[in-house]
Amino acid sequence: MSKTALRAAGISLAVAFACGLAGSANAQLVARKDISSAMALTMAETAIATCKANGYNVSAHVVGRNGEVIVAMRGDGTGPHTLENSMKKAYTARAQRRPSGDFGDAIKDNFTAGALHLTNITPARGALPIKIGEDTIGAIGVSGAPGGDKDEACAKAGIDKVANELK
Numbered sequence: 001m002s003k004t005a006l007r008a009a010g011i012s013l014a015v016a017f018a019c020g021l022a023g024s025a026n027a028q029l030v031a032r033k034d035i036s037s038a039m040a041l042t043m044a045e046t047a048i049a050t051c052k053a054n055g056y057n058v059s060a061h062v063v064g065r066n067g068e069v070i071v072a073m074r075g076d077g078t079g080p081h082t083l084e085n086s087m088k089k090a091y092t093a094r095a096q097r098r099p100s101g102d103f104g105d106a107i108k109d110n111f112t113a114g115a116l117h118l119t120n121i122t123p124a125r126g127a128l129p130i131k132i133g134e135d136t137i138g139a140i141g142v143s144g145a146p147g148g149d150k151d152e153a154c155a156k157a158g159i160d161k162v163a164n165e166l167k
Contacts, residue, residue, distance in 0.1 A: 035062065035130065035138045039165060040070040043130075043158035047142050048075045050157040051150070058144030058154060059083045061090040062130075065137050067120075075144065082144040089127035089151070090141030091120040097136045101125025101148055126151030130159055132166050 040062035051058040052075065059074045059082035074083045092100040096115070104123030107116055115121055125148025127141035140158050142151040159166075 032065070032135070033132055033137060035064050035070055037070055039162050040064075040138075041073075042162055043140050044071045044073040045158075046161040047140060047154040047158035048073060051075070051142065051145050051154040054145075054150070054154075056145035056150060056154070057082075058142050058151065059086045060143075060155070060158065061087040061141045062158075063087070063090045063094050063139050063141075065094075067091050067094050070138070078144045085122070085124065085143035086126070086141040086151075088120050088122040088141070089124055089143060090139045092122050092124075093127035093129045093139035093141060094136065095121065097129055099125070099129070099152065100127040100141065101152065124148055126155065128152060128155045128159060130166065 043062050044060040047060045048058055057075050057077040059078050060071070061069060061073075061083075062071045064070050069087065072083060072087065089100045092103055095118075096103045100122065101124070103115070104125060107123060116123065124143075126143055126145075127139055129136045130138040130140060140155045142155045145151045145154065
């Protein structure tokens with residue numbers, strides 16, 4: 001094979017390789033929707049106001065896609081533990097992609113479950129995942145009402161308030 005033919009083949013191979021790299025780089029981009037701080041604030045305020053209207057002083061947390069805190073809000077007259085507890089509930093719902101109480105129900109008979117021993121995981125009811133379709137983009141956790149079911153109802157009110165934006 002002549003030197004010219006080898007150079008042409010080498011150049012063709014280099015161009016094909018570069019195009020392959022460019023194509024794989026584009027294939028790695030991810031388009032997604034995330035919770036804005038305004039949306040998180042609306043959810044937390046609504047959850048706290050809903051519980052307040054029912055006579056419960058609560059705290060609320062909204063966490064994002066990666067479990068990061070977007071909003072932490074301590075309601076008036078709440079106990080000192082409610083802020084930490086609402087964060088752990090929200091983190092659990094996000095990490096498990098299901099209500100925190102459902103996680104608690106699932107491990108009820110298995111307190112050696114590995115996930116239970118991870119930082120910020122709690123089996124307490126009171127948090128719901130925030131989803132767009134099947135994509136879990138965050139969670140809201142509430143703590144302070146007399147029962148996790150009541151906390152969860154207030155969390156649901158927060159999500160319902162922004163439901164039209166979760167599409």
